[in-house]
Amino acid sequence: MGIELEKFIFFTILVHMVCGQFYAYNDDPYNLNNLGSRISAQVQSQVAPLQGLGERINAQVQRNLQPLQSRLGELDGLGDRISAQVHKDLEPVRAIELNFKMRDGVGGTTIVTHQPSGRQFIYNNYKPFICKGTVDIKTGTCSGDLVPFEITSSSPQTDWCYLRSYSLINNQICIGLKGVSVTSFNNQITCKGVGDSPTFTSSLDDYKKLCSEVSASSEYRYIPDVNSPQHVAIPNQNAHVKCENRDKNLCIFHENNSLLNTYSTSNGFQYYSTGNNVNINVGGTY
Numbered sequence: 001m002g003i004e005l006e007k008f009i010f011f012t013i014l015v016h017m018v019c020g021q022f023y024a025y026n027d028d029p030y031n032l033n034n035l036g037s038r039i040s041a042q043v044q045s046q047v048a049p050l051q052g053l054g055e056r057i058n059a060q061v062q063r064n065l066q067p068l069q070s071r072l073g074e075l076d077g078l079g080d081r082i083s084a085q086v087h088k089d090l091e092p093v094r095a096i097e098l099n100f101k102m103r104d105g106v107g108g109t110t111i112v113t114h115q116p117s118g119r120q121f122i123y124n125n126y127k128p129f130i131c132k133g134t135v136d137i138k139t140g141t142c143s144g145d146l147v148p149f150e151i152t153s154s155s156p157q158t159d160w161c162y163l164r165s166y167s168l169i170n171n172q173i174c175i176g177l178k179g180v181s182v183t184s185f186n187n188q189i190t191c192k193g194v195g196d197s198p199t200f201t202s203s204l205d206d207y208k209k210l211c212s213e214v215s216a217s218s219e220y221r222y223i224p225d226v227n228s229p230q231h232v233a234i235p236n237q238n239a240h241v242k243c244e245n246r247d248k249n250l251c252i253f254h255e256n257n258s259l260l261n262t263y264s265t266s267n268g269f270q271y272y273s274t275g276n277n278v279n280i281n282v283g284g285t286y
């Protein structure tokens, strides 16, 4: 038997063994513990029938296996290391969602205070309210009526500056009270509020002029309702959850109004959106 054929047979067996191993454990993908040892044991048991196939093949296989077997030990604990690493690598991604939930008072209450105007809102499960009384900053409760924040045609335009659900397409901003659906087709931009709720459109420059005086930054105080299944646990195991304080069941953080530091570019099409219920449909040629 030529050496090339031996190599081919060995390679085929090896591929079969290793692939078979992965398929065999596929139905339990999380149980990767001692993977190296298990592959090694499997290699040994699959090699056993070869013993009678002839000294030369066997010797060749053994020679080829030796470096492999010594390397397989390095895979021990790989499963745990992969799981731990994946978990850790995903932390910043999962924190984005948690920070958004805290901003919107999901599973609790968030007191939002805008500067420099000092305007205060209470967010409860995505909905903004105004407290007609005083807000207890420890519990988030309002001593008077809690009325939904509405924007009508008689509201001051600056009321739009307090909302953080918007889209920016090229130089055009669209803000919605309850979310927006924005369609852009060959640079014609239409902005529609969710369920015919009101919207505000403006150029980026006009927005900056209007809003820098009322909402350049905001403070968030999130107080979780620990009985709500939606709540974000504070303190949180995720190190990227951005509380600036160290209290239990209170997370304080600040954000700048990022639109004030956004600049439109003259070349090409760009869009950006953030917040709840913001949908962008883009079509046409650019």
Ligand SMILES: *[C@@H]1O[C@H](CO)[C@@H](O)[C@H](O)[C@H]1NC(C)=O
Binding pocket: 217, 254, 255, 256
């Ligand atoms: C907001 O902007 C100010 C001034 O540019 C900066 O010092 C501060 O770190 C920013 N805060 C956040 C939370 O990004």
